[in-house]
Amino acid sequence: MTDFPAGMDAKSVTDQHQVIQFAKAIGVAHIITTASAGQHELLTSLGATKCFDYHDDTVVADIKQYIAAQGLSLKHVFDAVGAPQVADQAASCADEQVIVVTATASQKYKMPFAITEEDITLDIKHGPGRVVIPKRAEDGKKAQSAVIWAVENYDKLFRLPKVTVVEGDIAKAVEAVTSVSYKNSNFGKVVIKHPLH
Helix, strand or coil, X not given: CCCCCCCHHHHHHHHHHHHHHHHHHCCCCCCEEEECHHHHHXXXXXXXXXXXXXXXXXXXXXXXXHHHHHCXXXXXXXXXXXXXXXXXXXXXXXXXXXXXXXXXXXXXXXCCCCCCCCCEEEEECCCCEEEEECXXXXXXXXHHHHHXXXXXXXXXXXXXXXXXXXXXXXXXXXXXXXXXXXXXCCCCEEEEEEEEC
């Protein structure tokens, strides 16, 4: 949260868009998020109830103070950035029994997967090594329902604020994908129309 590597905001914001909308759709009453100040209005329009600027040195203390002042108990955290230090910081804002989901391989926290009918084994070379994600059949059914809901409600209750469609040229496709990487400041989703040449 306070020590995001340069450019991390681009990836976190695009993933936040979906997380916030799914949380709102299932009835989460309080959706607290962090992002750069320029993203707060958009995230609020998608369903966030309170936004904090992760650039602030006091962001963790500010979140804890807000939670206490509202009489809330933070029991679920979703790290859309996918960086261990970010997940740890987010977890530090919550109760000890917090459930943390992070978009990176972790033995400590849960990972979001759309296909959970079988165990998934990941070999992470520059990370924790071999990670086994145990199967969660019920979660697989929920994920499938969520995807169907998003498709059926696209541009009504669910939207992707920035989508770039690339067609024809492979070089343009590579450039577009690179533009939404951690190292760049653009955010959004890239759709590649096939065939490319």
